[in-house]
Amino acid sequence: YYFNGQREQAFPGEDRQIVPSPKVPTYDKKPEMSAVEVTQKAISKIQSGTYDVIIINFANPDMVGHTGNLKATIKACETADTCIGDISRAVLAVGGVLVITADHGNAEEMINPSTHGTDTEHNANPVPFILVGNDFRTATQISQGILADVAPTILSLLKIPAPSSMTGRNLLR
Known part of the structure; x- marks a missing residue:
């Protein structure tokens, strides 16, 4: 929901698992x-x-x-x-x-x-x-990014080209 533009309806191939929050006053x-x-x-x-x-x-x-x-x-x-x-x-x-x-x-x-x-x-x-993976065993400081950089970076990890409509950059380059 939060990662796909707050779209209520799932996209094809998307499987959502909702775990309800506890029923407490606060x-x-x-x-x-x-x-x-x-x-x-x-x-x-x-x-x-x-x-x-x-x-x-x-x-x-x-x-x-x-x-x-x-x-x-x-x-x-x-x-x-x-x-x-x-x-x-x-x-x-x-x-x-x-x-x-x-x-x-x-x-x-x-x-x-x-x-x-x-x-x-x-x-x-x-x-x-933060990236955790076998290819990311040593701490590396990357340049400061913005929220728009998250999706292109994740797409690069998946070896999927970022669409030209994305304004962010791959933080791993």
């Missing part, structure tokens, strides 16, 4: 949300060998960050970190590549630097773009 009451269940489903799909691409949205750092509860947001981030580690091991085991990124910041800045009050909004802070 997500700081369950900061892990459904991340563990998402991870279990993802690992099962990775191990199946059925898919060339799997896109996962860990909503908990962002959604819990919106509550302004720092302790719960830390727990949400720790949960996402553990889950990403599990997925990383599964991806490496099948010789795949894991791309980790985000379209905005939130959980990393819980105190507004201007007002010193609680910050619960998205921000434009730089976000990581």
